[in-house]
Amino acid sequence: MRDLxxxxxxxxxxxxxxxxxxxxxAGKTTLxxxxxxxxxVRGAVTSPTFVIARVHPSLGDxxxxxxxxxxxxSGGLDEMEDxxxxxxxxxxxxxxEWGEGKVEELTEDRLHVVIHRAVGDTTDEVRxxxxxxxxxxxAGAGLGPLxx
Ligand SMILES: Nc1ncnc2c1ncn2[C@@H]1O[C@H](COP(=O)(O)OP(=O)(O)OP(=O)(O)O)[C@@H](O)[C@H]1O
Ligand SMILES: [Mg+2]
Numbered sequence: 001m002r003d004l005x006x007x008x009x010x011x012x013x014x015x016x017x018x019x020x021x022x023x024x025x026a027g028k029t030t031l032x033x034x035x036x037x038x039x040x041v042r043g044a045v046t047s048p049t050f051v052i053a054r055v056h057p058s059l060g061d062x063x064x065x066x067x068x069x070x071x072x073x074s075g076g077l078d079e080m081e082d083x084x085x086x087x088x089x090x091x092x093x094x095x096x097e098w099g100e101g102k103v104e105e106l107t108e109d110r111l112h113v114v115i116h117r118a119v120g121d122t123t124d125e126v127r128x129x130x131x132x133x134x135x136x137x138x139a140g141a142g143l144g145p146l147x148x
Contacts, residue, residue, distance in 0.1 A: 001027035001115070001127060005034020007146055008113075008131075012039070012093045014063035016137070017107050019099040022115030027127055028097040031113065032067055035095060041065045053083050055092075064088075068096040068103075076102045109135030 008031070012018070018035075020028040033045040041056035045067055052072065056065040066088055073079050077086075085094060085106055096103050104110065112132045118124040131143055 001030040002034035004129060004146065005031040006038040009035045009038020010145060014091050014093065015089060016093050017089060017110040018095045019110055019112045020095060020097045021100045023117060026115040026117055028115065032095050036065050039065050039093060064092045066092045066094045070096055070098040070102050073102065077105050109137035111138060
């Protein structure tokens, strides 16, 4: 998941919204950690206990990574109003764990990453990941490098 995040980082630029779906422990934060490494941002990406959003500024001249964990939020964007995601999105890469059904209003262009864990056999650590690009931003964008 971390390596996938590193590869995904190469495709991302400021203004990109990434939604991460998948059950508890699927690997959403682990993927985001790889994203942060790939983007070259400051600070370790962790699972926030109280903080629901953290900004990781770039160590170079790339976009900052805004990492949101919306697990504890039941509502939509209005509940996240204080985060000003609409303001930071144009200049940042915004990644939202548990964001499905909550933050789509931000933009029509988004990348939806769904992580599936093999059902039934809990000892199986294999993950199946579906990456779907939506909107004009991703219409012609090749996601091929991800499956390398
Ligand atoms: N492909 C994988 N194979 C084995 N272990 C993995 C894999 N992906 C993630 N893990 C491990 O699973 C645990 C949970 O991962 P992580 O915190 O990234 O999940 P999450 O989806 O963010 O969970 P949450 O829903 O609680 O936010 C971590 O210990 C992580 O190292
Ligand atoms: Mg997490």
